Amino acid sequence: MPSVEKLEEGLFQLVKVTSVKLPDDVLEAMKKAYEIEESELARSQLKALIKNAELAVKEKLPLCQDTGTPAFFLELGEDFPIRNLRPILERVIRKATQEIPLRPNTVDPFTGKNSGDNVGRFVPILHYEIVPGDELVVKFMPKGGGSANTSKLYMITPGLGIRGVKEVVLRTVFEAGAKPCPPIIVGVGIGGAEDFAMVLAKKALFRRLDERNPDEEIAKLEEELLSALNSLGIGPMGVGGKVTVLGVSVEWAYRHPASLPVGVCTMCWASRRGIAKFRSDGSYEIIMP
Amino acid sequence: MPSLGVMDLTKLSCLEVMDMAEYRLETPISEEDARKLRVGDIVYISGIIVTARDAAHRRVLELLNKGEKPPIDLKDLAIYHCGPVVKKVGEEWQAFGGGPTTSARMEIFEGEFIEKTGIRAVIGKGGMGDKTAEAMKRFGAFYATFPGGASVLAIKAVKRVKDVFWLDLGMPEAMWVLEVENFGPLLVAIDSCGDNLHKRISQQASERLNEVLKRI
Known part of the structure; x- marks a missing residue:
């Protein structure tokens, strides 16, 4: 015992x-983002964040x-x-x-x-x-307050279907802008009820960035959302750029026929x-x- | 220089296209120095910066509106949207973390805060809105960002935690007086011409959102 x-x-x-430690997959994704970004402004932000992550481990500080x-x-x-x-x-x-x-x-x-x-x-x-x-x-x-404040619960009309789900994820990240410390990670909880959709969205953030949902269709939805979100151009720290989102993880549960809850949990780069x-x-x- | 003259000069210089520049400023910061900065410039600040978040902004304004004074004269200084991690080591406070917090929360206070305290620089992250930009234009101040979450990097510039006021607000919300050396790189995101980097990016994102919504 x-x-x-x-x-x-x-x-x-x-x-x-x-x-103290930024998970390895997130650090990798940040370094990849640094390679992808072309503007000096966006790169300077990522460079500082990567350096900070390395310093935190070295000095054992938060x-x-x-x-x-x-x-x-x-x-x-x-x-x-x-x-x-x-x-x-x-x-x-x-x-x-x-x-x-x-x-x-x-x-x-x-x-x-x-x-x-x-x-x-x-x-x-x-x-x-x-x-x-x-x-x-x-x-x-x-989880920090900045990215908690931009998280959202939507109770959308079921008739809007998955297109409606995609729209509210996009709106959430657009409205969040620079506030949650992009590049962010987005957890999405579809279904359940008004409480459980948010729990699912938050739990989705435990998934590694290189792991997709085991369901092929949902994995495709994650990829589609990632690409659509990155076309917004918000960029690292909102200074403009190609990488606004490092990853999207979707979890789901059965729902009431009258409700389509969508929880969108935004997570800062310091995930x-x-x-x-x-x-x-x-x-x-x-x-x- | 008479203040009217400064205003005229400013109007002219706001129309000029200038290359991005790097500046090192020391507190107290003059109106002239604050007005020469443009969005995209990089700034390093040395001297005194004072942390102020939601609760401290509210209390400073409550005091000033009652005709009383806050515990530190903020005129020509820089305030920092930050709730640091601090701990007393022996007799001295020591900073263990100090990146910026989301500035947007202070938007409801900042215009009036700039007008009534005379601060020249606001440091934070994530951008601020029209009221702040308008006050910066009128009173000659600027907003600059430090990368959000770069907590350990930020405290490298802190030479000393000089003082603290209003600890009753709790560690994150208290006003910490920090002595800094070359704090930066800070990116100028709102200048005294009223130009606003994050607003520009957001407007562009709004157009792109409308496009992408058509194809999903």
């Missing part, structure tokens, strides 16, 4: 590595000063021996805030008062799923995501997706 200490150690490592709202997606095995993870995750977030350090980003919505330690009512945000087996998989996504797997014997590994 894993000790609580061991679990906390692993979770702290997960939070730390995720906050990749971005907006260290995000801590959110965990937990896949809890039925036979994993520890059930109550909230107090453990709160301790881990408090320690990470102090030691890495992270910026305290958790404020009371009415008074604006900052809790000072990234812990507050329902924060860290936890999504639980009970799955078969005896392992615990923890997915961590500290921090990490996954850790804990086994019931107490061992763990950090998997950077």
